[in-house]
Amino acid sequence: MGVGGTGSLLMLGFLAVVAWPTPAAAQAPPEGCVACHLEIGDDRLVTPAKEFQEDIHAGKGFGCTACHGGDPKAAGMEAMDPAKGYIGKPGRQQVVQVCGRCHSDARFMRQYNPALRVDQVAEYRTSGHGRRLLEAGDTKVATCTSCHRAHTIRPPSDPRSSVHPLMVAETCGACHGDAKYMKGYPVPTDQLEKYRRSVHWKMLSVKGDLSAPTCNDCHGNHGAAPPGVSWVGNVCGQCHTVMAVSFAKSRHAKVFAQMGSPGCATCHENHEVTEAGDEMLGLGAAAVCTRCHSPEDRGGKTAAAMREQIDTLRAEYDKAHTILQKAEHAGMEVSQAQFELNEAKNALVKARGPWRNCSSVERVWRSRW
Ligand code: HEC
Ligand code: HEC
Ligand code: HEC
Ligand code: HEC
Ligand code: HEC
Ligand code: HEC
Ligand code: HEC
Ligand code: HEC
Ligand code: HEC
Known part of the structure; x- marks a missing residue:
């Protein structure tokens, strides 16, 4: 109808x-x-x-x-x-x-x-x-x-348009950020405020990276509805394809779906997505793993081990990087070593996805040093 x-x-x-x-x-x-x-x-x-x-x-x-x-x-x-x-x-x-x-x-x-x-x-x-x-x-x-x-309708590509990527948050936020206007509805009114603190807004507004999402990229332009739990991963996965593919294969993807937990947003939030860092991993105060795991269970033990491994890897990488720089300054030929170090760095980057099997990092690491 x-x-x-x-x-x-x-x-x-x-x-x-x-x-x-x-x-x-x-x-x-x-x-x-x-x-x-x-x-x-x-x-x-x-x-x-x-x-x-x-x-x-x-x-x-x-x-x-x-x-x-x-x-x-x-x-x-x-x-x-x-x-x-x-x-x-x-x-x-x-x-x-x-x-x-x-x-x-x-x-x-x-x-x-x-x-x-x-x-x-x-x-x-x-x-x-x-x-x-x-x-x-x-x-x-x-x-x-x-x-x-x-009376001021313009194409989305026009910076003066209310639906230009840089304007959309304000356009939606005019209602959704106004607690008085939204009184009586069961939805929170913090989306704009939170979004404005996100890495996505920073990329968009400060760096001018128009590929970073604003409200309509996640919610659709005309089909605005909250992405249900089942497709939050798909929303993020439109852009973060590698992460989405590896997450889909993980144990978490299965259990989160059963728990009704919103995929990526469980650990990253939806509106206030911030820069991801090693502190999110492990059992420290800023780690997301502690919300569900304890130092005693298998997930918790693995979380701590992964963090330790990444810290070690990073320290070793930094050391190798310093040595290489010194060697280069001393006039030595370092391009092959530099190439290998870059590969180690790629492995480090890959290892940061917590659903990843750390053995891939270990393997690269052992083969180099
Ligand atoms: C001779 C002057 C005049 C012309 C010609 C005229 N308007 Fe109006 N218009 C008015 C006035 C005066 C009002 C306010 C009176 C009212 O609300 O009925 C008004 C009100 C309106 C409103 C607001 C109505 C509302 O309910 O608030 C609209 C829309 C509008 N005009 C559109 C038009 C369009 C379209 C045309 C041409 C087809 C037109 N006008 C031609 C004088 C004019
Ligand atoms: C693309 C469609 C469109 C065109 C073209 C358009 N209007 Fe409107 N106008 C609207 C709509 C829709 C509203 C009702 C208010 C709203 O939805 O924001 C409106 C409201 C108005 C009002 C009432 C404003 C108020 O605050 O009460 C006036 C007066 C008016 N239009 C006059 C005009 C005049 C004069 C023109 C030509 C110069 C014009 N409109 C052209 C869509 C249009
Ligand atoms: C009389 C027919 C007509 C009506 C009524 C009309 N439009 Fe349009 N609209 C057009 C045409 C034609 C274009 C130009 C498309 C182009 O060349 O890109 C356009 C362009 C637009 C664009 C820019 C599209 C783009 O990216 O180029 C938007 C947004 C838009 N209209 C929204 C609206 C809205 C909202 C209303 C109602 C308030 C409305 N239009 C009413 C015919 C209409
Ligand atoms: C909740 C906000 C919202 C509502 C409601 C809305 N639009 Fe849009 N519209 C947008 C945004 C955001 C874009 C820009 C999409 C982009 O960046 O490509 C857009 C783009 C458009 C375009 C350009 C072509 C396109 O589809 O990208 C047209 C035409 C348009 N809207 C017409 C309409 C019409 C007609 C309606 C009412 C049925 C409507 N819009 C309702 C937010 C909205
Ligand atoms: C004119 C005010 C207004 C604007 C502008 C507006 N919204 Fe809404 N929106 C509402 C109201 C009111 C509701 C109903 C709240 C509810 O469902 O409990 C709503 C509901 C929603 C919902 C929940 C839908 C559902 O099915 O529960 C989402 C998601 C949403 N809006 C996103 C957006 C986005 C994204 C934009 C901008 C592109 C936007 N809105 C612009 C007033 C607005
Ligand atoms: C990076 C993707 C993303 C962006 C950007 C985004 N949202 Fe959302 N939004 C989501 C997700 C995911 C949900 C939660 C859906 C769920 O839990 O079922 C959500 C939920 C909502 C809801 C439902 C109430 C709530 O807070 O849970 C509203 C309303 C809403 N968003 C509005 C907005 C507005 C307005 C903006 C822009 C200022 C925005 N969103 C930007 C992904 C996004
Ligand atoms: C429209 C594309 C798009 C969508 C949709 C999107 N992102 Fe992003 N995201 C980006 C861009 C662009 C950046 C900034 C560049 C980068 O770091 O890749 C970014 C950055 C991030 C970062 C920071 C990465 C870092 O290096 O610290 C995280 C975490 C993130 N997004 C998570 C999410 C989550 C979770 C969702 C869904 C709720 C989501 N993104 C939806 C494009 C998108
Ligand atoms: C179980 C919690 C959890 C889930 C679920 C999760 N992430 Fe992450 N994500 C993390 C942690 C922890 C990091 C940071 C790892 C590090 O820096 O050591 C991270 C890092 C990232 C980064 C930055 C990667 C980089 O190379 O800089 C992006 C982008 C990202 N996640 C997107 C996503 C997306 C998209 C999803 C869903 C498909 C998702 N994440 C699901 C915990 C999670
Ligand atoms: C929202 C709750 C939640 C969060 C947050 C979470 N996990 Fe889990 N995790 C689970 C559940 C539930 C299981 C499944 C336990 C089972 O199979 O009995 C699981 C399983 C695991 C497993 C597999 C353990 C096994 O038994 O084989 C590992 C490894 C793991 N998580 C690591 C992490 C890491 C690392 C983080 C932080 C980046 C994290 N988890 C964040 C809920 C969570």
């Missing part, structure tokens, strides 16, 4: 009176709507007309009537005649139909941009947001214009 009964009726009524926009119509002369709205002297009415000038839809030749209906040629108040298809200010449910009228129509959209997806409404309907709005009538959840601001 998609839109509820009232929604479908609204949709039919709307389609009956609004002429289908065409690229040709888009070249029409300036609308009466804008001329009058710019002059009204009431911010609520002027701002949309002003802002819209830099909206992508204006750029593609559309005017106010594309979403609001009405008569673009009339200069007086009769422009806003419901008999001319004028719908006024769309309600939050109605917005979905207003946008979907074009964005769900592959044939229409292809004329402008064949590469653009046309499944936003379909996806949105399956999301926690969409289901609540369209089926339960909860108007506090996000609708299209909560994430894309009605």
Whole structure:
């Protein structure tokens, strides 16, 4: 089931009176709507007309009537005649139909941009947001214009867009980080705050690495729902493929699934993912292993042994590295030794995944020194 009964009726009524926009119509002369709205002297009415000038839809030749209906040629108040298809200010449910009228129509959209997806409404309907709005009538959840601001819509690649990677966290956080707004819902409101402390946000905002995830990379753009326990590993695994593959083979993957523990996030958190370091491993104060293992059980003993091995390996590596540097400064040929040392370093890096079998490190280590 998609839109509820009232929604479908609204949709039919709307389609009956609004002429289908065409690229040709888009070249029409300036609308009466804008001329009058710019002059009204009431911010609520002027701002949309002003802002819209830099909206992508204006750029593609559309005017106010594309979403609001009405008569673009009339200069007086009769422009806003419901008999001319004028719908006024769309309600939050109605917005979905207003946008979907074009964005769900592959044939229409292809004329402008064949590469653009046309499944936003379909996806949105399956999301926690969409289901609540369209089926339960909860108007506090996000609708299209909560994430894309009605008169300043821009492609995600535009740094000024509310859905540019650097802006998404703020856009979602406007609701999810606002405890007052979210009062009455059972979900926490700390996602933005925690995310802002994560290594992912640091990579994105400080290093400008747009491959690091923000809210929609883990939750989807239009199918926003919490990744259930069963696919948290898949969410992280989109990018951390090597880790995901080795984790899937581990004993932990099986027992965590049985325990209902959220895969990667069990040890790394979901929103506040921080840099991983050796301190996470073993039985020390900052180690994640102690949450479930004690020094007596097999997991705990292994955790301590792995940590010790990595510490030893690291100390040996540092020593070898220093010796090599001295040798190089003294003018010796060290490229082969350097190559081998690099391999040892790779092994060290690999060994840091706690589900890994330490014997692979040991093997490389013994073969070198
Ligand atoms: C002659 C001036 C004038 C013209 C032309 C005009 N408007 Fe308006 N518009 C107004 C005024 C005044 C209001 C506020 C009065 C009201 O709320 O009914 C308004 C209100 C609106 C609202 C807000 C309605 C609400 O429920 O809050 C929308 C949307 C709107 N106009 C869109 C349009 C569109 C689209 C066109 C062109 C088809 C248009 N206007 C043409 C003067 C105009
Ligand atoms: C891409 C669709 C779209 C276009 C094009 C568009 N609007 Fe809107 N407009 C909306 C939606 C949706 C709302 C309802 C508020 C919201 O969802 O944020 C709205 C709200 C408004 C309001 C009420 C604002 C308020 O705060 O109460 C006015 C006035 C308005 N639009 C005027 C215009 C004018 C004038 C134009 C042309 C310059 C225009 N709109 C073009 C989608 C659009
Ligand atoms: C009259 C048809 C029409 C309506 C109604 C409409 N759009 Fe669009 N929209 C377009 C077209 C055409 C483009 C340009 C696509 C392109 O060239 O990339 C576009 C572009 C966009 C883009 C940028 C896509 C990109 O990456 O290039 C977004 C985001 C968007 N629209 C969202 C909305 C939202 C949200 C609404 C409702 C408030 C809406 N649109 C209403 C036709 C429409
Ligand atoms: C207009 C406010 C608003 C905005 C903007 C918003 N959300 Fe929501 N969101 C809500 C509300 C309200 C709920 C309902 C809370 C609940 O399910 O208990 C919700 C629910 C969710 C849920 C849980 C869904 C479920 O099925 O339980 C997730 C995940 C989510 N939002 C992610 C996001 C992401 C990611 C963004 C930005 C891309 C975003 N939201 C933007 C208001 C918003
Ligand atoms: C919870 C926030 C949220 C809601 C609600 C939302 N969008 Fe989006 N939308 C996004 C984000 C984030 C992107 C950027 C994706 C990216 O970076 O490629 C996006 C991208 C788009 C695009 C560009 C093409 C694409 O699919 O990537 C269009 C068009 C679009 N949205 C239309 C809509 C329409 C229509 C609705 C209502 C049915 C809607 N959006 C509801 C967050 C949202
Ligand atoms: C690195 C991936 C990732 C990023 C980035 C991310 N989330 Fe989440 N989010 C998750 C996971 C995993 C869960 C937990 C799902 C579970 O336990 O079933 C979750 C849960 C949620 C929930 C449900 C309530 C809760 O806290 O458990 C909301 C709401 C939410 N995220 C919103 C957001 C918002 C808003 C942002 C951006 C500020 C964001 N998320 C960024 C992965 C992510
Ligand atoms: C959209 C891609 C993407 C997704 C999804 C993603 N990450 Fe990341 N992650 C990155 C990038 C990029 C970095 C920074 C570069 C690096 O260290 O690889 C990073 C860094 C990390 C780090 C720090 C690595 C270090 O060297 O200290 C950890 C730990 C991490 N992510 C865990 C997770 C977890 C857990 C999830 C799921 C909840 C997740 N990531 C989801 C891309 C992603
Ligand atoms: C049982 C706890 C645990 C689970 C589950 C877990 N990790 Fe880790 N992860 C760690 C520890 C501990 C380290 C740090 C090891 C070290 O630095 O010695 C680490 C390191 C990392 C690193 C940094 C590796 C590097 O080479 O710098 C990334 C990225 C990472 N994990 C991602 C993931 C992903 C993705 C998943 C799920 C597929 C996952 N982890 C599941 C405990 C865990
Ligand atoms: C969320 C709880 C949890 C966390 C955190 C956790 N483990 Fe485990 N681990 C388990 C469970 C449950 C088993 C299965 C025990 C069994 O088979 O009886 C297990 C099994 C193991 C085993 C296999 C032991 C055997 O009996 O063969 C090793 C090794 C292990 N864990 C190491 C670690 C290390 C290292 C860490 C920290 C990086 C860690 N674990 C973090 C719950 C956890």
